[in-house]
Amino acid sequence: MTKRDRNQTEQRILDAVGKIVVAEGFEAVGVNAVANVSGVSKVLIYRYFGSIEQLLAKYLEDNDFWLNTEFPVMQYDNVKDFSKAIFRAYIDMLRKSPALRKLYRWEFTTNNPAIEKLRERREQTALKIINAVSQQSGFSLDRVGGISTLITASVSYLYILSENCGVYCSLEINNDSGWDKLLETIDFMFDKIFD
Amino acid sequence: MTKRDRNQTEQRILDAVGKIVVAEGFEAVGVNAVANVSGVSKVLIYRYFGSIEQLLAKYLEDNDFWLNTEFPVMQYDNVKDFSKAIFRAYIDMLRKSPALRKLYRWEFTTNNPAIEKLRERREQTALKIINAVSQQSGFSLDRVGGISTLITASVSYLYILSENCGVYCSLEINNDSGWDKLLETIDFMFDKIFD
DNA sequence: TTTGTTTGTTACCGATAGGTTACATACTTT
DNA sequence: AAAGTATGTAACCTATCGGTAACAAACAAA
Numbered sequence: 001m002t003k004r005d006r007n008q009t010e011q012r013i014l015d016a017v018g019k020i021v022v023a024e025g026f027e028a029v030g031v032n033a034v035a036n037v038s039g040v041s042k043v044l045i046y047r048y049f050g051s052i053e054q055l056l057a058k059y060l061e062d063n064d065f066w067l068n069t070e071f072p073v074m075q076y077d078n079v080k081d082f083s084k085a086i087f088r089a090y091i092d093m094l095r096k097s098p099a100l101r102k103l104y105r106w107e108f109t110t111n112n113p114a115i116e117k118l119r120e121r122r123e124q125t126a127l128k129i130i131n132a133v134s135q136q137s138g139f140s141l142d143r144v145g146g147i148s149t150l151i152t153a154s155v156s157y158l159y160i161l162s163e164n165c166g167v168y169c170s171l172e173i174n175n176d177s178g179w180d181k182l183l184e185t186i187d188f189m190f191d192k193i194f195d
Numbered sequence: 196m197t198k199r200d201r202n203q204t205e206q207r208i209l210d211a212v213g214k215i216v217v218a219e220g221f222e223a224v225g226v227n228a229v230a231n232v233s234g235v236s237k238v239l240i241y242r243y244f245g246s247i248e249q250l251l252a253k254y255l256e257d258n259d260f261w262l263n264t265e266f267p268v269m270q271y272d273n274v275k276d277f278s279k280a281i282f283r284a285y286i287d288m289l290r291k292s293p294a295l296r297k298l299y300r301w302e303f304t305t306n307n308p309a310i311e312k313l314r315e316r317r318e319q320t321a322l323k324i325i326n327a328v329s330q331q332s333g334f335s336l337d338r339v340g341g342i343s344t345l346i347t348a349s350v351s352y353l354y355i356l357s358e359n360c361g362v363y364c365s366l367e368i369n370n371d372s373g374w375d376k377l378l379e380t381i382d383f384m385f386d387k388i389f390d
Numbered sequence: 391t392t393t394g395t396t397t398g399t400t401a402c403c404g405a406t407a408g409g410t411t412a413c414a415t416a417c418t419t420t
Numbered sequence: 421a422a423a424g425t426a427t428g429t430a431a432c433c434t435a436t437c438g439g440t441a442a443c444a445a446a447c448a449a450a
Contacts, residue, residue, distance in 0.1 A: 004397055004446060027304070031438060041399055046439075105303050108355050109222070119360065126364045145365040146380030150349045152364055157352035158344070160303050165314060169321045169347055170340040185341030192387040199416060199427050226408060236429050241409075 010048050012038045017059045022098045026106035029056060057114040065103055066122050069093065071129065079136040080194040086129060087151050087186055091179065094159040105160045126152075137194065147193070151186060158182070205243050207233045212254045217293045221301035224251060252309040260295055261317050264288065266324065274331040275389040281324060282346050282381050286374065289354040300355045321347075332389065342388070346381060353377070 016038035020029050031052060035042035049055040071089055076082040094100055107115060126148065134144045162173040172178035211233035215224050226247060230237035244250040266284055271277040289295055302310060321343065329339045357368040367373035 006397070009397080025304070032436075042438090043400095043440080044398070047397085052438085108300050108303065108359060109220070111359050119362075123362060123365070130365055141365070142376055143380070143383065146376050146383075149353070149364040149366045149377065150380060150384075151345065153352040153356075154345045154349035157348040161348075164303060164306050167314075167318060169344040170318070170325055170336070171344045181337055181341050182344065185338070185345060188338065188341075189345075189384065189388075192390070193384075195387070195390075201427070204427080227406075237408090238410080238430095239428070242427085247408090 006048070009040055009044060012040055013045055013048070013055070014059055014062060016040075017055060018063070018099065021059070021102050025102040026056065027109070053112060053114070057112075060103075060114050060118065063099065065100055066118055066125065069125070071125070078194075079133055080190050082136070083133060083190050083194075084187055087155070088183065090152060091155055091183065094155060095179070098163075101159050101163065104156050147189075151189075155182075201243070204235055204239060207235055208240055208243070208250070209254055209257060211235075212250060213258070213294065216254070216297050220297040221251065222304070248307060248309070252307075255298075255309050255313065258294065260298055261313055261320065264320070266320070273389075274328055275385050277331070278328060278385050278389075279382055282350070283378065285347060286350055286354075286378065289350060290374070293358075296354050296358065299351050342384075346384075350377075 013034060016034050017029055019037055020033055029052065031042045031045055034040075034045055034052075034055070045052070045055060049058060072082065072085045076085060094104075103118075107119075130141060130144045130148055133139070133148075134141050137144065158168060158171075158173045161168055166172060166174045167178075171181060208229060211229045212224055214232055215228055224247065226237045226240055229235075229240055229247075229250070240247070240250060244253060267277065267280045271280060289299075298313075302314075325336060325339045325343055328334070328343075329336050332339065353363060353366075353368045356363055361367060361369045362373075366376060
């Protein structure tokens with residue numbers, strides 16, 4: 001290219017990964033694809049990152065999914081509002097990040113050290129929140145964990161699916177109206193749970 | 196092979212598709228794979244089915260995912276028990292069918308007429324149930340739809356993920372203990388909702 | 391200036407994918 | 421029996437994948 005600059009080249013490669021992930025998902029990140037999109041010879045991918053696996057690990061590290069995500073840390077007077085806020089934040093995170101949706105999809109078909117690391121961090125964050133809610137509410141860890149699992153899994157599923165499918169179980173998941181209804185449903189549930 | 200028998204050959208091909216789907220998912224169903232597993236020359240796949248797409252369409256039709264699934268049709272005196280039974284049946288269906296789990300996973304990355312047809316049927320079934328529950332309970336369609344979406348999406352997500360991941364949000368999803376907890380959570384929710 | 395190293399490209403390799411052509415043989419029909 | 425059709429296989433074609441070797445040029449150090 002114009003100038004010799006390893007850092008810039010590495011960044012170009014990483015940027016290409018990001019583009020591919022957002023557009024087609026992690027499944028489509030291959031040496032040739034990255035080389036083409038970045039405009040960099042694929043030899044350099046191996047030279048600078050070792051392998052596609054390691055390149056993706058670096059990408060995940062850089063983009064820091066779930067690692068530094070700051071959730072509302074119990075700045076609410078009551079557990080009910082706190083619970084509602086947590087899942088509102090979770091929904092917002094997935095809404096704003098196509099890469100995160102692609103990451104969750106990728107998890108269904110792939111297992112590797114980078115993914116497992118992310119899962120561990122996610123579990124840690126979840127446990128922290130579950131513990132806090134359990135203590136404040138008096139509900140058992142299993143109870144709070146069950147409810148959390150139910151809602152987060154659901155939201156994740158619907159966001160992943162929404163990229164390919166407009167309606168699920170009568171809910172329009174490809175526009176805001178459906179998500180408003182879902183949010184309202186979650187609020188309703190918490191109203192009933194914390195009566 | 197030993198004898199010339201088109202029907203048997205077609206069946207062998209379809210059986211091979213089934214094996215591949217269960218073992219590796221729809222993503223892995225290609226001409227070469229099907230030819231190898233079935234022991235049939237790949238030319239015949241094209242000759243008898245036209246393409247892999249059409250072969251998969253036939254497979255889906257034969258195996259009839261979701262098309263003729265009979266759900267408990269309101270043989271309960273109260274809506275609460277009926278609701279619980281519905282989702283218990285849904286969980287059971289996914290637990291017993293690895294192919295269905297693979298189908299749901301495939302939906303995330305693929306769109307084709309066969310899948311869309313299945314989605315339509317699924318929506319029809321869902322709407323029927325939602326209508327019935329709404330009428331019996333007095334809850335609005337949106338309310339019942341929201342709750343149904345939340346639970347079915349969640350269960351689907353967890354079952355798909357369970358093939359690659361042991362724990363999600365503090366819940367063990369790769370053994371019965373986790374699923375018992377989730378079932379218990381769903382029951383708890385309905386107890387709160389139908390107070 | 392010369393020597394060695396880093397950055398980069400081109401061209402190639404083997405494996406595997408989807409897809410087709412050509413051919414052999416069994417069965418049907420007349 | 422002869423002709424035509426249905427069933428099957430082997431071999432091949434092209435495209436693309438991951439991966440590497442060989443080479444060119446810029447830069448740093450001696």
